[in-house]
Amino acid sequence: VLDIGTPERSVVTTCAYCGVGCQFKAEMRGDELVRMVPYKHGKANRGHSCVKGRFAYGYASHKDRILSPMIRDSINDPWQEVSWSEAMAFAANRMKAVQEKYGRQSVGVITSSRCTNEETYLVQKLTRAVFQNNNTDTCARVCHSPTGYGLGQTYGTSAGTQDFDSVEEADVIMVIGANPHSGHPVFASRMKKRLRQGAKLIVIDPRRTESVEGPHYRAQHHLALKPGTNVAIVTALAHVIVTEGLYDEAFIRARCDWDEFQDYMEFAADPRHSPEAIELLTGVPAAEVRGAARLYAKGGNAAIYYGLGVTEHSQGSTTVIGIANLAMLTGNIGRRGVGVNPLRGQNNVQGSCDMGSFPHELPGYRHVKNPEARAIYENIWGVKIDPEPGLRIPNMLDAAVEGTFKGLYCQGEDILQSDPDTHHVAAGLAAMECVIVHDLFLNETANYAHVFFPGSSFLEKDGTFTNAERRINMVRKVMAPKQGYADWEVTQMFANAMLEGSGRAPWGYTHPTQIMDEIATTTPSFAGVSYEKIETLGSVQWPVNDKAPEGTPLVHVDGFVRGKGKFIRTEYVATDEKTGPKFPLLLTTGRILSQYNVGAQTRRTGNVAWHAEDLLEIHPHDAENRGIRQGDWVRLASRAGQTSLRADITDKVSPGVVYTTFHHPDTQANVITTDFSDWATNCPEYKVTAVQVSPSNGP
Ligand code: SF4
CATH class of the missing domain: 2.20.25.90 (ADC-like domains)
Incomplete structure (x- = not known):
C-alpha cells in the first residue's frame, strides 16, 4: 500500500x-x-x-492533454486555439455545409466505448435526431460485433449470460481466444481461484498464454490451433458430443427448436467434421479435441469465456454461433456455473452497444426498421427516424474514398491506429471535408481533423459504465473537467449549434441522470434503471424491469430471450489470407497485463516501465532457420505493409506462428493486418495475417 x-x-x-x-x-x-x-x-x-x-x-x-478547442481550415494548416463557442460555430457550420452540399447521408459519427452510457446515447441521438441518418458505429465493430450477431441469432440477445460470481460454481472452464490473465485480470483471479479448488480448464488458443498454466493449475487440454481454424475446432467438439451421444436431449427438447437441432446434428455428425479429419488443418491432435469435448460435455457445470481471438476473424460470427451451439447441446446454459460469456475488452463496450451505437439498431437492440421502436423516439425527439440502416465504419471509409461520405464526428476513438488497413483509413479521412475529433490527446486520427474538441477523462464526469456481465456501475466525478466540460456537455453543445436556426428546440440536459431517465423511458431492458436504484443497490444488471426490478444476474433461465434456442450450422470456410512461399508464417496478436490497447493512456503513466516495446514472439525453429537471435531486430512484412521490432524467441508459439502486442504506435501493427473481415459484421480479421520475418538492422 x-x-x-x-x-x-x-x-x-x-x-x-x-x-x-x-x-x-x-x-x-x-x-x-x-x-x-x-x-x-x-x-x-x-x-x-x-x-x-x-x-x-x-x-x-498528463501534459499531453489538450485543454482548449482547436480548429483549422485545412489539415495542412496549424491548429488554432479558440473558445468553445467559436469551435462549436465552426464545427456546426462546416458539418451543415457538408450535408447541404452532399446530402443528409454524407456525415456520421463514431461513438466511444470509453465514454459513459449517457454520452454514447447522446452521440447516437446526434446522428439520428440531428444529422437525421443512422450513420453511427462503434469500436465494437472492430472487436465484439460478431458477439452481437452470433448470440443475437442463437439466443436472442447480445450479451453474456452470467455474472462473474457464477464462475465460482463452474466445474469446467473453457477459455477460447482469450487471455484473461492479461486482458481481464480481476476476472482471471476469480477464475484461477476456482481452478485451484479443482475445476478443470480447457484453453483453445494458438499461443501458450499465461492463462494456460499457473502456479497452482494447469489446463487439462490446451488446443493450440493454427490461427484461423476456430470454426473447425468448435464444430469438431460438437461432432464428438453428437456422435458419442453426450448431448443433453431433455434440455434440447425443452428449450430449443427440435427440428433445427436435428438438422444441426446431421451436419455436425458428418465424418468430415471429426477431430481426425481436421487434425492436419488445425494442427491439434484429435485425442486432445476428443478429450476436451468429453470433459466439456460430461464434467459437470461447464462455462465458456471467450475473447477477441474468437471474434476478430473472417468467420468470427460463425465461431460465436458454434460456441452458442455447444452450450445448448450440453444444456450448459440458464443456471449458475455455466453459460456463454464474451470477455468484453473496453470498459463500456457493452454499454456502447446497448445504447444504439450500431447503424441498424436503436438503443436496446431494436432494429431501425421496427416502426414501433422508431415511434418511441419520434414522439420524444420530435423528428422522423430514418428507417434504413446506416453505414458501418468500413463503409463510411469506403464511401469517403469514393467521395460520398464527407463528415465525421469521432468521439474517443483513434481509428487511424485501431482500425485495419491504416493506408485506407488515412485515405478516407483525408477525403473528408469535416472531421471532428473529440479526445483527450491529439491522436493519430486528429492529424486529419479540422476540429478538435478536448475530451474529459472518466475522473471528470458523472454517468454509468456497463461491464461484461451487463452490470451498470456508477461513474462519479472525482474532479472538475480540466478543459471545462464533460463529454456529454460537449456533444450537447455541438448538437445545439447544429440545431441553431432549424426552429427545433435545443437539448437541455443539465445532468446525466436526466439522460438515464430518458434511456429508461425509451429502452425496455433499462425500464427500471435509475441513478437512485444504482446508488441504493450498488449496481444493477440489465434487464431491469417490472419482472426483475433489481436486475438480472443470469439470463435465459426459463427460456431463451428469442423463445426457442436456435441451432445453426457452422461450416468452416478458410480465410482468404493464405500463407505461401513469400509469406510463410501466420501472425496473431494480443495484449499484456500492464498495457491497454494502443497505449494512449497506459503509455502516459508509470505502467510504461513494465513494457517499453512490443516484441515479436517467434518459435526457436523459425528463428534458427532465419538466423535470428534473441533480441535481434527483425523486419515483419505482410502483403499490406511492413514494420520492425525485436525478436523474442520462445516456444509459447508453435512453429509457423508468430505473435506480437500492439501497445506502442511505433509497432504499427495495423499497417501489417489485412482488410479481410467477418462475413456478417465486417469485424476485421486482426488475428490472422500471413507474414514473412527476416533479420533487420532496426527501424
Ligand atoms: Fe479491473 Fe480495471 Fe484491471 Fe479491468 S483494467 S481488471 S476493470 S482494475
Missing part, C-alpha cells in the same frame, strides 16, 4: 480500462488524485484490482 498519509476525501467510481468494471475509491488531496484503492463493495471486483486500474490513472493529468 502506498503511504500517502490521510486523504482529504474519496469518491467511489469505476475503472475506465477493461470490461470487468472494477470499482475504486479515488483518494484525493485537494484537486490531486493521490491513490486508487480497490473498493471492497465493488460487485465485480470485491476489493481486487489490477495494475491498470490501480496505478495507470496519471494520463488524466
Whole structure:
C-alpha cells in the first residue's frame, strides 16, 4: 500500500480500462488524485484490482492533454486555439455545409466505448435526431460485433449470460481466444481461484498464454490451433458430443427448436467434421479435441469465456454461433456455473452497444426498421427516424474514398491506429471535408481533423459504465473537467449549434441522470434503471424491469430471450489470407497485463516501465532457420505493409506462428493486418495475417 498519509476525501467510481468494471475509491488531496484503492463493495471486483486500474490513472493529468478547442481550415494548416463557442460555430457550420452540399447521408459519427452510457446515447441521438441518418458505429465493430450477431441469432440477445460470481460454481472452464490473465485480470483471479479448488480448464488458443498454466493449475487440454481454424475446432467438439451421444436431449427438447437441432446434428455428425479429419488443418491432435469435448460435455457445470481471438476473424460470427451451439447441446446454459460469456475488452463496450451505437439498431437492440421502436423516439425527439440502416465504419471509409461520405464526428476513438488497413483509413479521412475529433490527446486520427474538441477523462464526469456481465456501475466525478466540460456537455453543445436556426428546440440536459431517465423511458431492458436504484443497490444488471426490478444476474433461465434456442450450422470456410512461399508464417496478436490497447493512456503513466516495446514472439525453429537471435531486430512484412521490432524467441508459439502486442504506435501493427473481415459484421480479421520475418538492422 502506498503511504500517502490521510486523504482529504474519496469518491467511489469505476475503472475506465477493461470490461470487468472494477470499482475504486479515488483518494484525493485537494484537486490531486493521490491513490486508487480497490473498493471492497465493488460487485465485480470485491476489493481486487489490477495494475491498470490501480496505478495507470496519471494520463488524466498528463501534459499531453489538450485543454482548449482547436480548429483549422485545412489539415495542412496549424491548429488554432479558440473558445468553445467559436469551435462549436465552426464545427456546426462546416458539418451543415457538408450535408447541404452532399446530402443528409454524407456525415456520421463514431461513438466511444470509453465514454459513459449517457454520452454514447447522446452521440447516437446526434446522428439520428440531428444529422437525421443512422450513420453511427462503434469500436465494437472492430472487436465484439460478431458477439452481437452470433448470440443475437442463437439466443436472442447480445450479451453474456452470467455474472462473474457464477464462475465460482463452474466445474469446467473453457477459455477460447482469450487471455484473461492479461486482458481481464480481476476476472482471471476469480477464475484461477476456482481452478485451484479443482475445476478443470480447457484453453483453445494458438499461443501458450499465461492463462494456460499457473502456479497452482494447469489446463487439462490446451488446443493450440493454427490461427484461423476456430470454426473447425468448435464444430469438431460438437461432432464428438453428437456422435458419442453426450448431448443433453431433455434440455434440447425443452428449450430449443427440435427440428433445427436435428438438422444441426446431421451436419455436425458428418465424418468430415471429426477431430481426425481436421487434425492436419488445425494442427491439434484429435485425442486432445476428443478429450476436451468429453470433459466439456460430461464434467459437470461447464462455462465458456471467450475473447477477441474468437471474434476478430473472417468467420468470427460463425465461431460465436458454434460456441452458442455447444452450450445448448450440453444444456450448459440458464443456471449458475455455466453459460456463454464474451470477455468484453473496453470498459463500456457493452454499454456502447446497448445504447444504439450500431447503424441498424436503436438503443436496446431494436432494429431501425421496427416502426414501433422508431415511434418511441419520434414522439420524444420530435423528428422522423430514418428507417434504413446506416453505414458501418468500413463503409463510411469506403464511401469517403469514393467521395460520398464527407463528415465525421469521432468521439474517443483513434481509428487511424485501431482500425485495419491504416493506408485506407488515412485515405478516407483525408477525403473528408469535416472531421471532428473529440479526445483527450491529439491522436493519430486528429492529424486529419479540422476540429478538435478536448475530451474529459472518466475522473471528470458523472454517468454509468456497463461491464461484461451487463452490470451498470456508477461513474462519479472525482474532479472538475480540466478543459471545462464533460463529454456529454460537449456533444450537447455541438448538437445545439447544429440545431441553431432549424426552429427545433435545443437539448437541455443539465445532468446525466436526466439522460438515464430518458434511456429508461425509451429502452425496455433499462425500464427500471435509475441513478437512485444504482446508488441504493450498488449496481444493477440489465434487464431491469417490472419482472426483475433489481436486475438480472443470469439470463435465459426459463427460456431463451428469442423463445426457442436456435441451432445453426457452422461450416468452416478458410480465410482468404493464405500463407505461401513469400509469406510463410501466420501472425496473431494480443495484449499484456500492464498495457491497454494502443497505449494512449497506459503509455502516459508509470505502467510504461513494465513494457517499453512490443516484441515479436517467434518459435526457436523459425528463428534458427532465419538466423535470428534473441533480441535481434527483425523486419515483419505482410502483403499490406511492413514494420520492425525485436525478436523474442520462445516456444509459447508453435512453429509457423508468430505473435506480437500492439501497445506502442511505433509497432504499427495495423499497417501489417489485412482488410479481410467477418462475413456478417465486417469485424476485421486482426488475428490472422500471413507474414514473412527476416533479420533487420532496426527501424
Ligand atoms: Fe480495471 Fe479491468 Fe484491471 Fe479491473 S481488471 S482494475 S476493470 S483494467
